[in-house]
Amino acid sequence: MTPTQRTFAIFTSVATLLFVLELVRRRRLKEEYSWLWIVTSAGMLLLSGWYGLIEWVSRAIGAVTVTTTLFLFGLLFLLAISVHYSIVISRLTQQVRRLTQELAIVSADRELEPAPRGQAGRPDPSAPS
Amino acid sequence: MHGAQRILVVIPAFNEASRIRRVVDGVRRQVEGEVLVVDDGSADATAAEARAAGAVTATHAANLGYGAALQTGYRYALRHGYDAVLQLDADGQHDPASIPQLVAALDHADVVVGSRFLHEESYRPPLLRRLGMWLFGTVASGLAGQRVTDPTSGYQAVSRRALAFYAHERYPADYPDADVLAMVARSGLRLTEVPVRMLPSPDGKSMHAGAVRQLYYVFRMSLALGLVPFRNEKP
Numbered sequence: 001m002t003p004t005q006r007t008f009a010i011f012t013s014v015a016t017l018l019f020v021l022e023l024v025r026r027r028r029l030k031e032e033y034s035w036l037w038i039v040t041s042a043g044m045l046l047l048s049g050w051y052g053l054i055e056w057v058s059r060a061i062g063a064v065t066v067t068t069t070l071f072l073f074g075l076l077f078l079l080a081i082s083v084h085y086s087i088v089i090s091r092l093t094q095q096v097r098r099l100t101q102e103l104a105i106v107s108a109d110r111e112l113e114p115a116p117r118g119q120a121g122r123p124d125p126s127a128p129s
Numbered sequence: 130m131h132g133a134q135r136i137l138v139v140i141p142a143f144n145e146a147s148r149i150r151r152v153v154d155g156v157r158r159q160v161e162g163e164v165l166v167v168d169d170g171s172a173d174a175t176a177a178e179a180r181a182a183g184a185v186t187a188t189h190a191a192n193l194g195y196g197a198a199l200q201t202g203y204r205y206a207l208r209h210g211y212d213a214v215l216q217l218d219a220d221g222q223h224d225p226a227s228i229p230q231l232v233a234a235l236d237h238a239d240v241v242v243g244s245r246f247l248h249e250e251s252y253r254p255p256l257l258r259r260l261g262m263w264l265f266g267t268v269a270s271g272l273a274g275q276r277v278t279d280p281t282s283g284y285q286a287v288s289r290r291a292l293a294f295y296a297h298e299r300y301p302a303d304y305p306d307a308d309v310l311a312m313v314a315r316s317g318l319r320l321t322e323v324p325v326r327m328l329p330s331p332d333g334k335s336m337h338a339g340a341v342r343q344l345y346y347v348f349r350m351s352l353a354l355g356l357v358p359f360r361n362e363k364p
Contacts, residue, residue, distance in 0.1 A: 097193055097302055101201040104167065104187035108205065111185060 001051070001066045009048030009070060017041035036084055040077040047073060136162035136232060137211040139202030140184070141195055141283075142219035146173040152217070153182035155225040160215065160232070165205055169198040175219075195283070196305035203287070203295045214287045220330050222252075223284040227325035231286040239291040239318040242277075242310065243284035243325030252329045261343075265350055269307035272357050273314030277322070280307035284325050291318050299362060301353065304346060308353035316362045 001009075020037045023029035029037075047054045047070055058069045138156050142149050153164055166179035170192035179186045187201055199216060206214045213235055217223040227243055234241040245251035253259065266280040281304075287295060294316060300309065314320045 093302075094298060096191075097197050100189050100191060100193055101197065101204055104189050104201050105205050105208065108165065108185050108187035111180075 001054075005067060006048060006051075010045065013041050013045035013048055017045065033088070036077075036081050040074075040081065043077065044070070044074060134212040134232075134235075135210070136160060136213050136215055137202070137206045137209070138162055138164045139167065139199065139206070139214050139216045140164065140179075140219050141167045141169060141198035141202065141216070142171065142175050142179065143169040143192065143195075143198070144171045144173050144175060145219040146171070146175045146178045148221050149175055149178045149184075149219050150182045152219055152221050152225075153179060153184045155221075156217070156228065157183070159225045159228040162215070163211075165202055166219070167198040167201045169193060169195070194302040196300060197302040199283075199305065200296060200300050200302075203292045203300075207289075207292050207296055211292075212289050214292060216283065216285050216287065218283050222327050222330050224326040224328060227284070227323075230323050231284070231325065234321055234323050235286050235288055237319065238321035239288040240310070240313050240320045241286040242279060242282050242320070242322045243327075244279035244282060244322040245325060245327040246278040247322060247324035248326050249324075251325065251327045261347065265307040265354065268354050269311045272311035272354065273320065275314060275320065277307070277310050277320075279322065280310055282306075282325075282327075284327070294318060294362075299360075304349060307350055308357055311354065311357045312360070312362045315357065 017038065020029065020034055020041060024031055024034045047057070051066075054066045054069055057063075057073075058066050061069065061072070063069045063072065138160060140149070140152060140156070145152075149166060153166065156164055164182075164184040166176070166184045166186045168176040168179065168186055168188040170189045176186045176188050187205060189198065189201065202214060202216065213232070215228060215232060217225070217228075223243065227248075231241050231243055245253070254262070262279070262281055266277050269277045269280050283306075291313065294313065295309075299312070310320060
């Protein structure tokens with residue numbers, strides 16, 4: 001890995017990490033959805049900053065260059081994040097379904113009750129007298 | 130014989146304003162019970178038409194799918210202490226004359242499926258669709274350990290025990306058919322089929338229209354059926 005590649009990798013990881021933390025600080029991103037991003041950028045920072053580690057990992061997975069390792073791990077993390085989102089969306093779908101059904105049942109119940117108690121027989125205040 | 134049983138008729142409806150009234154009237158001539166029309170976010174006057182026909186209506190704020198609409202009916206029935214649900218489609222495909230047989234079969238079953246293939250005068254769907262039904266029916270039969278002839282039938286009677294099973298999150302929002310019947314039988318609920326008369330959908334409209342949707346259905350149902358043995362569902 002050339003010094004330029006390394007500087008760029010470290011810079012990108014730090015920038016991503018700071019950007020995610022800033023989003024969480026301003027509550028634009030919820031803490032529970034930020035952890036995978038933080039793990040990703042911290043992992044990239046570790047890999048690009050600690051040359052011995054990335055060399056060891058490259059040998060272990062059989063990668064020819066260390067940049068391949070960096071790309072590969074970036075890709076794997078993105079995959080993990082996408083799957084995580086699919087899980088979140090499935091949960092949200094379930095919650096929306098539950099909510100919509102509940103609302104439908106409550107509205108059907110209200111339809112069955114003619115009028116709220118205490119209102120029946122009283123003159124409509126908005127009607128002209 | 131079911132004088133003591135309180136039965137709720139559930140009709141899931143999506144854009145059926147022109148037909149829902151006739152269906153509700155037809156049902157009324159067969160059963161005494163309350164009729165609940167679940168309007169699955171229709172853009173037309175389905176809910177108003179159903180109300181005019183004397184049905185209670187539960188309206189989804191957004192379109193959730195056929196299975197989700199049925200499930201709203203199950204949850205409504207459970208909450209209001211009904212003993213059973215009779216469900217039929219809103220497009221007039223299901224002849225209400227078969228309702229008494231479905232309800233009567235609840236005496237010895239938890240889920241009673243109305244099968245068009247057991248009925249001689251019933252309408253038969255086109256060949257390709259029948260082939261798919263046969264295929265999924267065969268797989269579902271193998272998983273259920275009993276013969277399922279009409280896995281896609283939405284014409285069913287459901288006991289209170291099965292209602293609790295259906296009200297669970299496992300119930301699919303889109304196509305609750307072969308996989309659900311297999312799950313029902315495997316969970317220890319009693320499943321049975323009775324012959325019913327079905328008619329062709331008046332304008333040929335089907336929720337299985339379109340090549341992409343059919344492919345998706347095949348994929349979706351294969352996946353769900355394939356997972357049935359690996360899911361341990363308890364009633």
